[in-house]
Amino acid sequence: MTFVNEESVFRALADGARRKLLDRLHANNGQTLGQLCAEMDCTRQGVTKHLNILEEANLVVTVWRGREKLHYLNPVPIHEMAERWISKFERQRLAAMHQLKQALEGDDR
Amino acid sequence: MTFVNEESVFRALADGARRKLLDRLHANNGQTLGQLCAEMDCTRQGVTKHLNILEEANLVVTVWRGREKLHYLNPVPIHEMAERWISKFERQRLAAMHQLKQALEGDDR
């Protein structure tokens, strides 16, 4: 059951290192911790902490293969964020642009 | 010129109080600080800090009307986030779902 907690997802996405990890899994899914540590500019333990936050937000799911831990992207939370939150603002986008312009014009009238 | 800094946008969206402020502007655009303070469970100064972070991320634009400060939603950053970042993951959504399922099946095979 994939229950998505909005708060934990937004929090997880707030950090550049974590977004980079998601980008790297997006480019190459199912990587081990060791693989993900390469090209990250912090220690393995630091990367683990970031991955744990991504896992708690359900953005990443892990599978053990022997002594290796494989990390897979879970596309559900991002999809739900897009559906529930982003799209709400996207719908009123042009109207909001118009209101903003009107306000800025009236400013120095 | 609306240049959007990805980092500041994600950071700004990470806090529930700030998302609530955006939601309230979405429901009723152009509100004053005083209006926005109602229904928020922190002081006016606390709300100001949140609004400043939203403004620095260009998610909110302000216009002075006399002694009142009006707050308007700027839909551009959320739109660009959707276009640049979200959509990249949405495109590979079904493929990622499939890879995840395969990995989870292989798990207890």
Next chain:
DNA sequence: TCATTATGCAACCATTTGGTTGCCTATTCA
């Protein structure tokens, strides 16, 4: 004009965050 209203600014505080180091455990393979 003078009280009221709307907001800004600075200092301060506790908690969270992102990162480290050090050590432990489990799997692999020569």
Next chain:
DNA sequence: TGAATAGGCAACCAAATGGTTGCATAATGA
């Protein structure tokens, strides 16, 4: 079997974050 490899866990630390209080300033209107 024993060294090398992959990763976990705990303690610690500095800096950032979210919040407060107190006081200052500017616009409004009776």
